[in-house]
Amino acid sequence: MRGIALFDSVHLLDTTLRDGEQTPGVSLCLDDKLTIARNLDTIGIDVIEAGSSATSEGERRSMKAISSENLKAEICSYVRAVTGDVDLALDGDVDSIHLVIPVSDLHIRSKLKCDNPSVVRTAVEVTEYAKDHGLIVELSGEDASRADIDFLATLYKAGIDAGADRLCFCDTVGVLVPEKSFQVFERLSSLPVPVSVHCHDDFGLATSNTIAALRGGASQAHVTVNGIGERSGNACLEEVVMTLESLYDVKTKIRCEELYSLSRMVSRLTGIQVAPNKAIVGENAFSHEAGIHVHGLLADSSTYEPLRPETVGRKRRIVLGKHAGRSSVELALREFGIDCDKIQIAEIVDRVKELGEKGKRVTDADLQAIAEMVLSIQMEPKVRLEEVTVVGGNKVTPTASVRIMVNGSDMLEAGTGTGPVDAAINAIKKAVSGVTDVRLEEYHVDAITGGTDAVVEVWVTMAMADRSITARGAGADIIMASVEAVLEGINRLMQLEEEKNA
Ligand code: MN
Numbered sequence: 001m002r003g004i005a006l007f008d009s010v011h012l013l014d015t016t017l018r019d020g021e022q023t024p025g026v027s028l029c030l031d032d033k034l035t036i037a038r039n040l041d042t043i044g045i046d047v048i049e050a051g052s053s054a055t056s057e058g059e060r061r062s063m064k065a066i067s068s069e070n071l072k073a074e075i076c077s078y079v080r081a082v083t084g085d086v087d088l089a090l091d092g093d094v095d096s097i098h099l100v101i102p103v104s105d106l107h108i109r110s111k112l113k114c115d116n117p118s119v120v121r122t123a124v125e126v127t128e129y130a131k132d133h134g135l136i137v138e139l140s141g142e143d144a145s146r147a148d149i150d151f152l153a154t155l156y157k158a159g160i161d162a163g164a165d166r167l168c169f170c171d172t173v174g175v176l177v178p179e180k181s182f183q184v185f186e187r188l189s190s191l192p193v194p195v196s197v198h199c200h201d202d203f204g205l206a207t208s209n210t211i212a213a214l215r216g217g218a219s220q221a222h223v224t225v226n227g228i229g230e231r232s233g234n235a236c237l238e239e240v241v242m243t244l245e246s247l248y249d250v251k252t253k254i255r256c257e258e259l260y261s262l263s264r265m266v267s268r269l270t271g272i273q274v275a276p277n278k279a280i281v282g283e284n285a286f287s288h289e290a291g292i293h294v295h296g297l298l299a300d301s302s303t304y305e306p307l308r309p310e311t312v313g314r315k316r317r318i319v320l321g322k323h324a325g326r327s328s329v330e331l332a333l334r335e336f337g338i339d340c341d342k343i344q345i346a347e348i349v350d351r352v353k354e355l356g357e358k359g360k361r362v363t364d365a366d367l368q369a370i371a372e373m374v375l376s377i378q379m380e381p382k383v384r385l386e387e388v389t390v391v392g393g394n395k396v397t398p399t400a401s402v403r404i405m406v407n408g409s410d411m412l413e414a415g416t417g418t419g420p421v422d423a424a425i426n427a428i429k430k431a432v433s434g435v436t437d438v439r440l441e442e443y444h445v446d447a448i449t450g451g452t453d454a455v456v457e458v459w460v461t462m463a464m465a466d467r468s469i470t471a472r473g474a475g476a477d478i479i480m481a482s483v484e485a486v487l488e489g490i491n492r493l494m495q496l497e498e499e500k501n502a
Pocket of ligand 1: 229
């Protein structure tokens, strides 16, 4: 294939801090932007679009701070085709500008209210101005996928003559299809400077269009972490990279094993949750429930996994529910060091399915409890709640006090937190800190019924050393449900620890 050789020189421009930050509701502070920029640099991104110079004073401060980090990556600012924006970008100390000018008739007539020749004149003028001030210029056609391709070529040629270092084709509203993307880039690849592709995911085609453009001859792809960005977002870093690496056998410069931690970090800092079924980084991407799949996985993981989870810094997860089979239950029991015979396993599978049929997600704690019942093992709880009191309100720091029996001794502790649940969990952690070192890794609430009297279900993932387990609590009181889930998790982890040491 023609495009394959060209893949070798694929560059990545990450615009999580610009297009990604334009996601409705997202606003990152300077520290968050610095953290993301450092991580993008570490993972191997070539160009970081750090913001848009005209946005605000704060935005320029962030760009300046990122530029002063002396990262390996080129630091870029988005600018409109006005020299004032270029001046503001210079204030931000950036290396380069992503100079964007509308190129479709629709944008030129409705937005700019001018004509094609004046668009070319403006693009040339601003490009020359930026070059005179020592900036690297990526001249970008906005709404290029709906523009007249001959006009686009005219603009690009004028831009190159004015000194543009790179060009960019923006599928601003995500209406490109892979065939057209390939054809357009095949034509543009005859230009003497590198051309970038910038895709949006309005029809779910951003990754496909980006790959097609790269096959056609694009040298750089614009991406964002988790695909965040305006409306349905942009082409995702993790999808583009893993498609190239795994399906086209192209070695990118990206440290793939850090993709998952980068995804989690960006999700946390932006507050944009990643959908469970999202490719590569979604919660379910490496989770398996169906018995027949797990059976295959045990024999050879490639039977039902196109990619090894470790490649992107993840672990495989076997989920138990109504689709669970003998293999998955056996595997999970083995993980907990529980030995059973065939009849006992069959009984445990039945009970797991029964719980799954009721629409319940079967947690590790549930499985252990079922196994104990079937094997008639009597486990004394290691920790037991005696009392919990929580104080909250608009004028007090949320505070909780707990009295807990830990291994038979009475512990009384208090804790504060960002809210009452956090305060209660902090108090529990303090109370058990002397005997065990547990961490709360994940916390999730579902309201099962509607209304303010809804029954809630709380899921937690608790960890101790390198072992983690899931547990659940439920009830009409969110604080009590949370306390129940956390204590259940701690109990189970302490029991595992005891078995290990026994
Ligand atoms: Mn965009």
